[in-house]
Amino acid sequence: MNKGKYIAGLIAMILLSAGILFGCNAEEKGSIAQVRSTPDTTGQSSSEAGGGKRELTVVKESKPPAEQGIAVERIHQMNSANIEKWLSDHELEIQVTTVEKQATATKEAQYSYHRFRFDLETGERLSIKEQTGADQREVIKSFLSPDGKYSFIQTWKDKYKAVNEIKNMATGERHEVAVDNYMEVGGWLNNDSYVLAAGSMKDRGEIWNISVDGTRKKIELQDPDVESFTEFATGNGKIYYTDANSRMKSFTPTQSRPTLLANDVSTMSLSPDSQRIAVSTARSGGQEDSRLLIYDTGGHVQGLLIGKGDLLSHQSWSPDSSRLAFAVYTEDKGGMNGIYIFDTVSGKVSPLGLSYYPVYPLSWNPSGTRLGITVDDKEKLIVTHIVDFKK
Template sequence: MQQKAGMSGIKFFAAVVLSLAIVGCQASGERLTVVDPDASRAGTQTGQSLESVSSSERKLTVVKQPEQQADRELAVVSTHRLEAASIQSWLSEDEVSIETTKLVKEGTATEEPQYEYTSSIVNINTGQSRENTGEGVRQVNGYTLVNETISPDGSYSFIQKWKDKYVADNFMKNNQTGQTIQIKGDNYLERGGWLNADTYILAAGSISGRGEIRYISAADGNATVVTLNDPDAELFGQFGVSHGRIYYTDDHYVLKVFEPGQSKPISLIQDVWGFEISPDGLYIAVSTASQSDNKGSELLIYDAAGSLQGSLIGKGDMISYISWSPDSAKLAFDVYTEDRTGMNGVYIFDTSSGRVIPLAQYYAASDPMPHPVYPFSWSPSGSRLGFTLDDPKSLLVTNIIDFTF
């Protein structure tokens, strides 16, 4: 099961100092560029070739765009700040269920600090809040966490109810009739996804080894164990499902894929630290981490078959959270680089233009280059992005950024 980051935030360890390096050309021939808002306002444009990054001699270029090109592309229109809060869920485009954290007792050398947590619902536009009577709250009837994943056509929901942070009960719900069926079998991981409208794939995990992969029928909740012949996957480093394919990383950080009926996977990409499949199933965002040297981490876009689409999206000592918007139009990611002149902070990749937009100037925090401590949280339409940072005064602060085209 995925766990939240601690209150102290994320600590990054870098072995090498890397310089800022962004993007070359997409498969379509369009350039991938980084938008520098200050340079745009000044109406200047520069380009600097930095280095070759692969055997194919892909060149990286930093491009500062002129003002006249900014109007047609993704832009930030407003920002919002929620003190001492993290997002539990989006209830609509305008309302979020949040959890507010309050320090009750300072920690000592022998005791952990004590916190108090409360839930409420906040209207992003007005800032008004109201009591949460259960709407969007993920703690229900003795379960510590309840997650629901809706099928592609909306007919069914796969529901996980966690007894604690290690063990979950699973259910399949018919959203048309309201009938809920409990699914047999132990579950130790929060990893899976809808293979299609009728089948959910669950990597159940185990207290020893990688555990079972199960095909779960939406109609009756029956589970069938999937045969996977891969001696290099004692554990799944990452796991994802999309449009009839199952993806995972093995013990050697190789991204692999297989389809129903196959027992042996196909290797797609080497040195994969993390990956996220776009909701439309067309692209895979991959963060790399070389196992043989200290070249840091890169963010690349591949198609569903593992073919590289264009060139670099981001580069730094570490790329942590990556998240596609629900409409697959935008990719949010966070980059840490020890050299403060390199990429640092939260960025948005705009798939329609191929541009990478830095967001550091739009969010408030005491650290000049802060990094999220929770995963990104998109609004249902993808027009708003929420992310939470450490804050010395209020412990946490959540920034919500509004986008428009």
């Protein structure tokens, strides 16, 4: 009789323990269930109770473990508009396209374009005064130094000629740089100098190291396998590019012979902190798809591939280099398609749930909390979606 009661009690204890453990996993988020043995003080023999009785202690953590990755808070939609540039975290300059005349069997459609300042918080849209006369033909592009103290400014009079200047952002003082260039390929080498691959009508042209005081010095590159720069990036004292054989290389202003970093490179994108390079591979050597990999600046692959498909494009790093947005198109609908975000902290790749393919570059706001995506639309020509991420 006593033995039967003991067995029944033991079964009940096991079931109760299992039930409590299950309840902790399902309901006690952020808690840790621990089973421990304690000395038996009931006088029961060790042969009967297994050397002690079992207790379940639920230990609540002060904070749940931090989760990395992405979470979308909301999505804004702007019809018939694309992003020209971000003015702040919530303000941006947009261009709205309007159909003036529909296409006919003999004539193409006619469009008009107007720029606006748009506030995502208030929904306010203000018209930006259009340029007139000679100014209408000018295109001004500026590139801020990593520390924000200087800006390299190019004013293009036409598609072959630009006036180059260095601007001190604190004083407004400008230094004109006496360099003829046909390309806008370049980037800040560090806080004190800008590298410009000027290009030429005949060959790759000169490469200039331009100081913040406006002085310039020619950079030598001994590489017969590059006639023009299609992929070019600079940062942390190094210059990166791809040659005619799809090889990614690097060199410095004082090292004219380049270092080979990777083969079969189609596109590359250097992170703003100059610590990582996102590389999409060329479809060659029997490889059926293009792949997206992360390299360090020494040419070493970091982890596994983060994307693959028939076409990988529009890689865009967030300003703080913590995330990489990219687009994938795969004819096989079972493969990767749409916009994805790679989180450098967790190593996770997350789909945004938007299967469309962008027709403009992906565009982060200054703090990296919003991402602009512009896609084609049959009725509205183009539509821009701005994704707000949860902070």
